[in-house]
Amino acid sequence: MPAAIVAKDVRKSYGGVEALRGVSFDVAEGEVFGLLGPNGAGKTTTVEILEGYRHRDAGEVSVLGHDPGDSPRSLRERIGVVLQQSELTPLLTVREIHRQFAGYYASPRDVDDVIELVGLTEKRDERVKTLSGGQKRRLDLGVALVGDPDLVFLDEPTTGFDPAARRSAWELIRSLRSFGKTILLTTHYLDEAQQLADRVAVIRAGEIVSLGTPAELIGEARTTEIRFRRDGELVVRETDDPTRDLHELTSAALAGGWSLEQIEVRRPTLEDVYLELVGDEGASA
């Protein structure tokens, strides 16, 4: 499949501090790609370079075949953007805002269809300022979709949502994918990346430290862990060959007449992998 986004060795510094230290990844057309990392890792900087808001210091970037650094209108025509923080005119109604934005695009989607899609039909004639936080976020999404974009950027689309609102947002993002939209999503929620993304890049301190499908990330990471207690003391053994190791352990225990108390054999979860990758910074995310 052709690439919707290509980023090669992208670098960006702010006042001598390197925010991005050579970030490279590709996003295929129709793919949902997750950028996962703690706050301040460089997710938003990366996305805003791709959206055309920020200029890279070095590296190559192509978004739908355009260099976003020039932010050409032909590119803006084909992308939809949900910013991490932005508001829409508080005094206009949901429907008016959608109509306002629809007017900017050459071939927009039907305004009422989009409002239905993001679940705001009941609020259609309410002013933006009366919406709840979650409803405003859905409005952001509706406005990002009204131009019928090929590529959608979602910068932390569910931050601050309660669990129910997050699940309904996930449903919505999955339905976008079924329309064949390419989606670049940033999040600091692991479960969100695992639920939605075809592939995930874990970014830490301006560098991608791991990239692959959620299953690959788990697979390539650590070995299996065998934990048990012997005489009350925790023993943790990491192994690449759990079958043989288990056999040896159980044989030894049987022969020696002692037991493997609370024995547990576990594969690392994405969370273990993530915490290992991002280190202490991940703990606060």
Added chain:
Amino acid sequence: MTLLLHQLRFEQRTFWRSKEAAVFIFIFPLLLYALLGSVYDGEIDGEPAVDVLLAGLFGYGAMNTAFGGLAIMLVGRRELGILKRLRSTPLPPETYLGALLLSTLVIFALQSVALLALGVFAFDASAPENPLGFAGAIVLGVASFAGLGLAAAALIRSAEGVSAVVNVITLPMAFVSGAFGPTSSYPEFLQAIAEVLPLTYFLDLTNGVYLDGDSLFADPKALAIVVAWGVAGVAVALRRFTWVPRER
């Protein structure tokens, strides 16, 4: 062109729905005129006081609407991220600014008509001696003060502070430049300050077209100074204006 009108429609809708804008931008100059018109009577410098005040409030209105209104609106929109969001749509920035200027022109033209109607019907003021010149002054005032408004929006950094900054600039300037009455009895240093302010020269022009029936081009020096202030404002805005909020 279609896009410009599309945006103009939403700008107008947004403006008239905002009570703050309607009161501060649209009603305030009318209110000041009603107050001053009731206080002054007789003549000022040989002209009916209600006419002189009408010309003065017209100048104040241009500054308040185009400079104050635009600066407050743009800083607010920038800091809320509204401008940033628009920047990634296909709407060209120049179309957006064009719609803002047109919208400001519509607001100030309506305000000028309301001011005239108030003067003529409530205070028996005169109609403009040079109506065409008066219409030209509406456009000139909006253009020049909008240029300064863009500069102010580029330089003022906080949405909380913008109204205060705008008032601290516009109210004393209106007073010193003579929008609220004659300045001949002011101390010399205030008159010296007035010599450099754009409103002073814009008032020369509005007085000319409204009271004396002069052409808008009768005082080329005043015209040049008003235009120069507007151009200087645009130059500052081009260098300093950003679409994205300050980093928090």
